[in-house]
Amino acid sequence: MINTTKESLFITLALCTTVCCAQRELTYLLQEKQVQLHQVEHYLKEREMQPLDCHEEWTTEVSQKLTNPTVHYRDVQRVFNVYFHVLNENNGQRTVPIDEADILSAVANLNGAFNAYNIFFKYRGYGEINDTYRSVVYLGGTRTFDELVTYAKTEGLYQENSLNIFIAATIRMSQYDTREIAGLANKPGVNVVVNDKYLLSSTLTHEVGHNFFLHHTHANWNSGNCELAHYNDGVEDTPPSVPFNTTDIAGDCHSYLGNLSNDQCGIAIRDIPASNFMSSYNLPCRDLAHAVFTEGQANRMHTAIEAYPDVFEPVKTTLASLYQPYTGNYTAEATETIKFQKGFDYEFVSCSDNSAVKQRFGKEETPVGHPYNTAVKILQVSATTTMNCRTAPTDSFQGGEVISYGVLLNGMYKVKKLNALDIASQRYLQELPTGYNRITITYKNGQRESELCFKQNK
Ligand SMILES: [Zn+2]
Known part of the structure; x- marks a missing residue:
């Protein structure tokens, strides 16, 4: 018995050391720009590395009013303002470089994940917080996420009309426990903190999913309460799951290969929704190219948004705002300063004939300038609606x-x-x-x- 304990202790330590070293190496490569932020998922996948995961407290209460969603995602389009806080050291420097192009890519990733379910994000800018102490967030004890949000509010940096996304140098379990976490979110809520290395991974979408009151697909799996275990995540079209690592999943992204010790409630765990944004982080199944929400999750998000108006109404904006540039001035001489956020399929069409396309931009492109006598069409919002006609003075x-x-x-x-x-x-x-x-x-x-x-x- 003693030997076994020692052995498992050794394996745990060895595993942690490997994970920690690998994460440190990734930080170094990002710092040296040998790996770009948008390549992080690919980097981890190539090396068959287990990515850092999110931490969600076990759900102990069943939120009955959300069990049977009352809103269908097809029925209403909602737009949310999103604002970013880059957490730097005292001198304004940071190890992993982040610029506005990275942040705009993050917004594009959010739109890419949520648009199919009629949730849209309007980029409202970013600010920097130069404070070494604040750049590191702990799950427990001091320097918690709640403290960081309170600090931002006290300093007048918090944006009451937006989702506030903080980009931290690292997120750890505690002052004494150096295990890293990919991201944390209020649930329901409008605040997210993401580990900077994971800004352009599926982590950000996962955390915003928590904001809209989604649980992990393995929520309640070990609650010891069979009613809760069956309730699972409260979404009817996500199969009951357990937490898992990449090695527990077959190549089909749903067959569970791991050892399950918890089936006392008679729940057969065979299919794991490993490609779901709210599952345990594993690659390649939950990377940005493959991850999805289910329709049930989409309905639950929209239902939660309506169920918590105090939380979500202040951060909502109009569909029309999406058709406006995020920067630039229509009255300025240099109209090339006008830029539209990337992540949508844009068409600039004749103001008098919305089928006459003058310019077209794909999701990876940033429209610069706005031709005279054209209006904007965003195909993700509508194939026919045009807004923001620009007449020639x-x-x-x-x-x-x-x-x-x-x-x-x-x-x-x-x-x-x-x-x-x-x-x-x-x-x-x-x-x-x-x-x-x-x-x-x-x-x-x-x-x-x-x-x-x-x-x-x-
Ligand atoms: Zn999570």
Whole structure:
């Protein structure tokens, strides 16, 4: 017996040392920019490393009002403001570099995970907290997450109208227990802290899932109370589960291979929803490319959002806000300062014809600038809705021309040059000759629009 105890103690220590060393090496590679934040999941997967996991307190109460969701996710679209706090050392430095591009990628990842379930995120900026003491968060004892949130509120840094996401240098069990945690979240709530290495992993989506009152898919598995064990996570379409490591899962991402000692409630644990965002973190099943929520989880999130208006109403915003740039000024000369957050499929369409696409951007692209006379379409929100039409101000015209062909397009033609005043007055439109006319307008910003129209004989 003594030998066995010693052996298992040794294995536990060895395992922890391996995990700790591997995490330290990852931090070093991120610091040296040999690995980018968005490559972290790939890095861990390639080396078959067990990623750090989230810590959720066991659920001891059944939240009956959420057991049978009353809201279907298809029925309503909701948009939430999201704001980030980067926790630095006193001198403003940090080991793992984080810039605004990383933060915008994090918002894009959230939208990528939640949009299919009618939850959207509007980026509202980020701030930096230069305080070495605050940059490390402990689960218990001192320097807790609650303390950090209180500190941000006291300092006037907290954003009452947004989800507040803190990016920490590390999150540990306690002052004395150096085991690291990937992220923590209030549940229900609007605050998340994420271990910086895991900013662009599925961890952030997982934590925001907690905000919207999702439990782990293995919630209550060892509660000792069979009613709770059967209640599981309170979501009907997630099978009962247990916590597990990557090595406990078959390649199909749902067959459980581990040793289950807890089946006293008659629950057969064979299928594990390993690709679910709320499962134990394992790769490759729960990486950003594969992880999903279920429809039941989506309904539960929307039901929770309605059930806790005090928590969620202050951080909601409008769908229209998504169609506005996150930075830049429409009145400024340099319109290239206008940028839209990436993560959506955008179309800039003619203000007068929403099927005439002038520019298109994919989810990985950041739309820069907003062409005159176009409105914005976001395909994740709607295939038809357009908003934020940008008309051209009269002082934006450079010049243009009308090429008149008459009634035969391939015949002779004559060219009339237009100056900025001609275009602003629109008088040339009344003076168009009968037949085909190609009207071209150029703007001071370099934008050029050309249109062929047919003028009927009066
Ligand atoms: Zn969790």
